[in-house]
Amino acid sequence: MDIKKILAIRNDRFGEFLLTMPAVRALKKKYPQAQLSLVVDSYLRELAACIDCVDEVIIWDKRRHRFSQIMAFSRSLKQKHFDMSIAFNPSKEVNIICFLAGIRRRIGYARKWDFLLNATIADTKHFAKKREIEYNLELAQVAGAATEDSSLLGLFNEQKLLAQNIDGLFPVNNRRLIAIHPFTSDSSKQWPLERFQALADEVLNLPDTTAVIIGAKSEPSQALPVFEGSNKNLINAVGKTTLLQLAALLKRCRLLISGDSGPVHLAAAMATPVIALFRSDIIGKSARRWGPWGRNQIVIAKKNLLDISVSEVMAKINATLADTTAIKE
Numbered sequence: 296m297d298i299k300k301i302l303a304i305r306n307d308r309f310g311e312f313l314l315t316m317p318a319v320r321a322l323k324k325k326y327p328q329a330q331l332s333l334v335v336d337s338y339l340r341e342l343a344a345c346i347d348c349v350d351e352v353i354i355w356d357k358r359r360h361r362f363s364q365i366m367a368f369s370r371s372l373k374q375k376h377f378d379m380s381i382a383f384n385p386s387k388e389v390n391i392i393c394f395l396a397g398i399r400r401r402i403g404y405a406r407k408w409d410f411l412l413n414a415t416i417a418d419t420k421h422f423a424k425k426r427e428i429e430y431n432l433e434l435a436q437v438a439g440a441a442t443e444d445s446s447l448l449g450l451f452n453e454q455k456l457l458a459q460n461i462d463g464l465f466p467v468n469n470r471r472l473i474a475i476h477p478f479t480s481d482s483s484k485q486w487p488l489e490r491f492q493a494l495a496d497e498v499l500n501l502p503d504t505t506a507v508i509i510g511a512k513s514e515p516s517q518a519l520p521v522f523e524g525s526n527k528n529l530i531n532a533v534g535k536t537t538l539l540q541l542a543a544l545l546k547r548c549r550l551l552i553s554g555d556s557g558p559v560h561l562a563a564a565m566a567t568p569v570i571a572l573f574r575s576d577i578i579g580k581s582a583r584r585w586g587p588w589g590r591n592q593i594v595i596a597k598k599n600l601l602d603i604s605v606s607e608v609m610a611k612i613n614a615t616l617a618d619t620t621a622i623k624e
Contacts, residue, residue: 298326301438302372302380302398304334304389306357308480309538309557312339313564314427314588315383316346316450317442318435322381323348325440332375342538345455360388369395381438383431385409385418402437414438423584430584447564447588451542459543465530467547470505473498473612474545474562476553477522478514484555484580486572486600492522493605494552498612499528507532507548509541509558550615552608555585563589570595570611572603591615 301322305315312335323331332351335343343352355368365388373396380393382403393401394411403409404418414437420430428445435442461467475498477491498506505528512534522531536544538561545551545558546565553559554572562569568591573582576598586594593611595603 296378296400298329298378300375300377300379301326301329301331302334302353302375302377302393302396303331303383304355304380304393305383306334306336306339306355306389307384309339310560310585311384311427312336312343313447313557313560315431316348316564317428317445317447318383318431318440319346320348320450321432321435321440321442321444322438324442324444325438329378332377339538342542345451345539345542347450347452355392357384357386365391366395368392372396372398379438381434382412383434400438402434404434420584421579423578423581425584426586426588427584428588445588447560448566450564455539456543456546459540461540461543461547464535464540465507465532465544466527467505467507467530470503470528471501472505472507472544472548473501474507474509474548474551474553474558474567476509476551476556476558478510479554479556481555481580483577484574484600486554486603490603490605494608495522495529497605497609499526501616504528505530507544509533509536509544550612552612555580555582559587563587563592566590568592568615570608570615572596572600572608574598574600591618 303319305312330350333349334353334355336356337354369392377398379400380398382389385404385407387408390408390411401412402414403412405415406418409415479485495506507530508522510533545562545567548567550568551562552570559571569587570593571587573596575596582594582596
């Protein structure tokens with residue numbers, strides 16, 4: 296089968312999107328002459344356009360659509376004459392769309408109306424036997440795109456990252472930057488904001504160090520006063536960056552401390568060391584599946600997040616800062 300056009304679909308959350316990109320890169324490497332189109336949620340448009348292996352970004356937001364919208368989107372895809380589709384996040388809508396678009400080879404998971412697909416594998420992700428990146432690469436293998444390159448590094452166009460004016464956004468100067476992301480989209484995975492505040496205070500006591508609090512515009516606004524203060528070395532960047540600017544900012548940082556969240560994986564893609572705080576008692580949400588990927592990534596995981604102390608996190612911060620092998624090149 297001659298593959299000239301590939302449709303890859305990952306239109307859910309930020310972190311999931313990033314953990315799919317090694318599999319998307321594998322598709323491009325296997326079919327270098329094919330046009331690779333990537334379907335994402337609209338808020339990921341700019342970041343997706345910065346992925347070097349992606350030729351076209353198509354928007355299909357992750358929400359329920361009217362049947363007329365599904366039909367219209369299917370017709371628009373049909374006009375592009377895709378030879379193969381691969382749905383990394385299973386949904387009835389996506390499976391219907393790929394079928395109606397007349398895509399000859401339709402790859403995905405054996406669930407959610409998988410009878411509309413013609414190449415499937417079992418969806419066992421909830422057992423967390425592998426990392427999310429490995430599950431995505433497993434699905435790419437069905438398309439013939441086997442690879443040993445599971446790295447998040449080298450995904451982004453360096454020129455586009457360098458074009459982000461971080462110095463113009465924040466007074467970072469030449470001080471050591473440590474990023475803190477104190478929010479999560481799932482309250483069951485939230486380390487208390489008061490502990491993040493205490494951690495920020497400890498970080499600010501480190502010599503020549505600026506702490507930058509990061510987060511999306513959608514992060515809870517009532518939590519922001521927790522991180523307001525007169526310390527000139529505390530930067531509140533919550534809601535003040537695009538995802539591409541956040542990538543460039545994290546690339547400048549020496550370290551990120553965060554709960555289970557998308558910025559953990561963006562930092563890993565920027566070769567920035569991460570200290571991630573996880574619950575260990577919910578297997579499907581554990582670091583066994585969702586932990587940061589790559590070198591210099593540290594996970595502190597306990598059944599009860601309240602058992603993770605500020606002093607324990609600071610010990611990991613100090614050890615990471617002292618580890619010369621973890622210094623970014």
